[in-house]
Amino acid sequence: MISRRNIRVKVMQTLYTLEAQEQAGNPGEAAQKPAAKPADPQKILQKHFEQTRQLLSYLIYFITEVARYAETDSRLRSSKHLPSEEDLNVNIKLAGNEVLWKMMEDASLKKALDADKPQLQDNGELIRRLYLDLVATPEYQQYIAVQGRDKKSEKAMLEFIFSEKMLANETFVSHIEELYTNWDDDGEMISQLVMSYLAKPGSLDFQEIVSKEKKEFARQLLQTVIDKKEVVMDLIRPRLKNWDPERIATLDMILMQMGVVEFLYFETIPPKVTINEYIDLAKEYSTPQSGQFVNGILDNIHKELVREDKMHKINFKAN
Template sequence: MLTRRQIRVKVMQCIYALTLSQDESLDKQKIFLKESISNTYSLYLLVLSLLIELYKMERNFLKLSSKKYITTKADSTSVDPQRFVKNQVLAQLANNEVLLDTLENKKLTNWDLHQDYIKIVFKAIKKSDIYTEYMGLEEVNYEKDKDFIAHLFKEIIAPNEKIYEYFEDDKLTWVDDIPLVNTFILKSIRKVKPDSPASYFLPDLLKDSDDIIFAEQLLVKTLLNNKAFEEEIQLKTPNWDKDRIADIDAILLKMAICELLHFPSIPERVTINEYLEIAKEYSTPKSSIFINGILDKMVREYRQSGKLKKIGRGLL
């Protein structure tokens, strides 16, 4: 689920948090990094469980309606008033025992205490043309059920501001994870099949153990060499006052220098491109140009001096 770029962002966040707090405890930052990575998976599970909660809310609504003999406007225009709870993709989620056990084991019961957020999304769905059109279809099948949930997630659930505000208030690091998680869930919905195993919706957070090793080493080596990297940057920016360089730019430069010098298996062009893309998203509009200029100079000098030692395939 997490790419190397997203791992780099989490390392950047750790170093930035350390800069603000002036807490030089390396152990605390390593714990913070691991928690930040782990919390991404918790966010993924919570967003996924939101779909289950919507399913349960509609099911309860139908039970109450049948007892009270209430016919709503939506019911009157529906071929089958129970179509939402019969949706095969929603049923796959709601009846996925492995997923439900994981939510319980991780104590991800947030929605039990915040049903008001589920109601907000539920009402938005009921008012939407997407819902009305789906409920009015003469016939549905698995593909139509899947298209409906994907469309609903993309247009109604993922962009909901109240849900965004809830996640932002709960954990600050989730702000950067929300687009990643929403995109991943949307892709998963679009690719799910009737016979997908229960584990389909429980992907690995990291590709392999090398990713967490990379994250920790990048954090540790950048922090341990902070002073040396700072001096390196100052030599390349003689006309710039240290305070004029944005904090994020300085952190990204240090991390990039660390990769160039201490991660021989990562091609230099990969390193430069990754940090330029991160700068475009997290720093000032001109940051990527500034960072690119400095890294370009450094790479040329490192090559000439023999400091740049890269190994493996795909190197420049």
């Protein structure tokens, strides 16, 4: 399901939000107005997880709507004033897809859709266009030409809708990017989850797409960075002597803090894994020079901790 990399991204984003809110405070205004209530870090983090679930449920919902549009198309065409023979004989095999109906009967998915209400989005025209694009393909024509049903072809058709008609469609991707700011962060992982779900409908708990272990890791990583900020900064500051603090990207500072916290308090994570993870995140989310910068700082801190025999990690659960 959600990887530790995605967990780190969501913790990073939460810390960035907190930092931005803190920097947004105006001392002049603060003297005249009551101080704003500090944001709850764990609630911000939970909201990121909810956005991931909403993205997942929306993609699956969209697959079902494109497939079920076969019945809508049949009804609309047969109700024309002067329907043609073709209008009166629209093939609706897709709407009865056996894998589709297993998905529609999934109690966990139903609960997620009831909560997220994807049907309220303005997506009807896009669903229609994707369906019409689908029926023009050789793959669809081959699918409806076979009268019987088998699990392999039923699954393959839904996978084709998702990967070749939805994800390969620029308009659809733009639609998703408009609705979900987390698409760039979660898109690849969520797409894999969708394909896994199509292979085995009912296999996901949409209310718990983050395992208890990973949710605890996220919660503790976030809280430990907040609680141990000064301890961590005492290790980082000496290495910033040749750098103008104001020119250090906020994300770089956050990533370094997270990395040092993992060095000190997360005993099951090897330091090399920590360093590599935060180098990658710095390269992807911060400036072109950030990967090298974060690598240098974290590597130096790690070497010093080893040299001074201070790499005795304390389990964060006991911290």
